[in-house]
Structure formats: C-alpha cells, structure tokens
Amino acid sequence: MAETASTNSALLERLSxxxxxxxGQWLVADRQTAGRGRAGRVWTDGFGNFMGSTAVALRDAEALPQTLALVAGLSVHRALMAVVPALSGLVLKWPNDLLVGEAKLCGILLERQRDAVVVGIGVNLAEAPDVPGRKTASLAGLGYDVSRDAFASALAETWAEDLTAWHAGGWPMLREAWLVRSLPKGTLLGVNLSEEGHVIGGFAGLEPDGAVLLRLADGSVRAIHAGDVELIGASRSDVGGQDASGG
Known part of the structure; x- marks a missing residue:
C-alpha cells in the first residue's frame, strides 16, 4: 500500500x-506516518526502506511465541545475504536487531492479538534514521543498491521456509542457525532490570526458550527473558572466561 499509519497497527486492526x-501474506507500505519500535520508540519512515508486517496463527504445542522474534531475525539475515552476498559484518543481536558492526540496520517488533502474533520488520535499505545516541546504517550508505521489492521477495521466501520449520517443531534447529549468525560470544551487553538496575555481561548464547544468556563478571550465567539489551563494546575474551569465537 502507498501509505498507512503503521503496518503492524493495520494488521492488528484486521485481526481485531x-x-x-x-x-505468507505481507502488508508492505511505501510510507508509514506513525510507525513504532520496541519500548514505544518511533519507527522512522524512510522512502525506499522496507516496512512490512505479517501475521502468524499460533497453534497448540508449538514453540513459545517469543521465539518468533528470533526466527524473524534469522529470516531477515538470510534474505539480506541473498540480495547482498558481499555484505560483511552483519550480525543478530538479541532479541530483535540486526547490526552491521555496531550500527543498527534492521529492527523487529512483535505484537500479540489473541491467538495470533503480528511480526513487523523495518530494514534500512535506502536511508538510515538519525537516532541520538545510537549508530545506524543503511545498505545504500554501505554502497549497496537494493530495491524494496527485491528485498521483499527474498524475505518472503526465507520467512516462509523458517516459519514452516518453526510450525513443524524445528525451533531447536532455528535456534542453532540464529546463534551461528549472532554476535560473537563474549561481546559485552548491558540490560536495565527493574529491580537490579543496569546489568552487564558477556554474551553466552541462548536458553532453549529463547532467553539470552549473559556471563557476569563473577563467572555466573544469567538468563535474561525480557529487556532492552544494548551493545557495550567489542568482543572480549576476559569476561567470565568466554572466548570471542562465533556463537
């Protein structure tokens, strides 16, 4: 469609x-006038960027719905590498970001409506928003000219494959595929927890339920199930004994 307030909101309204x-159906907009991200952040409208949403019907005895954020990230990563095989430094950051180096290239927002989950994806193909205090990137800024429709086609294919696997009980396999594409183990991450304040630890993998694992300075490992995780610094091998090899 040419313009909508938010592709997520439009699908949520239809479900309601x-x-x-x-x-497999996607709602893709040329423009969003009231797009949003996690924690109420504005999802900046950039013409030529990908802004789209799809809905997933939840069934009994499936993987936990929150793991769909990781599945979506995996699908976007695979789609980007399909259209730009030469792109280097692309990594997944829990729970729903794709980074090139330390700069954000893509964000994902999940919202639930009864027995369905709407998955919203925004990818900076043509423009990178100016976000105070955060590094951002676009494919165009990195020297890659990718049309919105070409990326949308690639994403539709990878999402269909990964979602079919998720529905069929393939979450453990998808989790391993996510880890292969994630930040290196030992990368310093920080998260604000309501009762404990700011917690910093080295990335140590994922729990089977999709929670991120942080190895703290005392060597203990902490599972984080919800929170806004930020990248503190480059990979280090002296945080809780973690090495800097791939996830």
Missing part, C-alpha cells in the same frame, strides 16, 4: 475484526 491471519 475477526480476520484470520494468512501465513
């Missing part, structure tokens, strides 16, 4: 009126 989610 009883429309059933259709696996």
């Amino acid at each position: 009126h009883g429309e059933a989610p259709v696996q």
Whole structure:
C-alpha cells in the first residue's frame, strides 16, 4: 500500500475484526506516518526502506511465541545475504536487531492479538534514521543498491521456509542457525532490570526458550527473558572466561 499509519497497527486492526491471519501474506507500505519500535520508540519512515508486517496463527504445542522474534531475525539475515552476498559484518543481536558492526540496520517488533502474533520488520535499505545516541546504517550508505521489492521477495521466501520449520517443531534447529549468525560470544551487553538496575555481561548464547544468556563478571550465567539489551563494546575474551569465537 502507498501509505498507512503503521503496518503492524493495520494488521492488528484486521485481526481485531475477526480476520484470520494468512501465513505468507505481507502488508508492505511505501510510507508509514506513525510507525513504532520496541519500548514505544518511533519507527522512522524512510522512502525506499522496507516496512512490512505479517501475521502468524499460533497453534497448540508449538514453540513459545517469543521465539518468533528470533526466527524473524534469522529470516531477515538470510534474505539480506541473498540480495547482498558481499555484505560483511552483519550480525543478530538479541532479541530483535540486526547490526552491521555496531550500527543498527534492521529492527523487529512483535505484537500479540489473541491467538495470533503480528511480526513487523523495518530494514534500512535506502536511508538510515538519525537516532541520538545510537549508530545506524543503511545498505545504500554501505554502497549497496537494493530495491524494496527485491528485498521483499527474498524475505518472503526465507520467512516462509523458517516459519514452516518453526510450525513443524524445528525451533531447536532455528535456534542453532540464529546463534551461528549472532554476535560473537563474549561481546559485552548491558540490560536495565527493574529491580537490579543496569546489568552487564558477556554474551553466552541462548536458553532453549529463547532467553539470552549473559556471563557476569563473577563467572555466573544469567538468563535474561525480557529487556532492552544494548551493545557495550567489542568482543572480549576476559569476561567470565568466554572466548570471542562465533556463537
């Protein structure tokens, strides 16, 4: 569509009126006037960027719904490498960001409506928003000219494959595929926890339920199930004994 307030909001409204989610269908907009990200952040509208949402019907005895954020990140990573094989430094950061180096290239937002989850994805293809205190990147700024439609086609294919696997009980395999593409183990991450304040630790992998593991300075490992995780610095091998090899 040419313009909408938010592709996520548009799909949520349809679901609230009883429309059933259709696996594989995407709502993609040229413009968003009220896009949003996690924690109420503004999802900046950049013409030529990818701004799209899809809905997933939840079934009994499936993996936990929150793991869909990681599946979506994996699908975006695979789609980007399909359209730009030469792109280097692309990594996944828990729970829903893709970075090139330390700069954010993509964000993902999940919102639940009864027995469905709307997955919203924004990728900086043509423009990188100016976000105070955060590094951002675009494919165009990195020297790669990728059309919105070419990326959308690649994403539709990778998402269909990964979602089919997720529905079929393939979350453990998808989790391992996510880890292969994630930040190196030992990368310093910080998260604000309501009762404990700011916690810093080295990235140590994922729990089976999708929680991120942080190795703290005392060597203990802490599972973080929810929170806004920030990149503190480059990979280090002296944080809780973690090496800097790939996840």
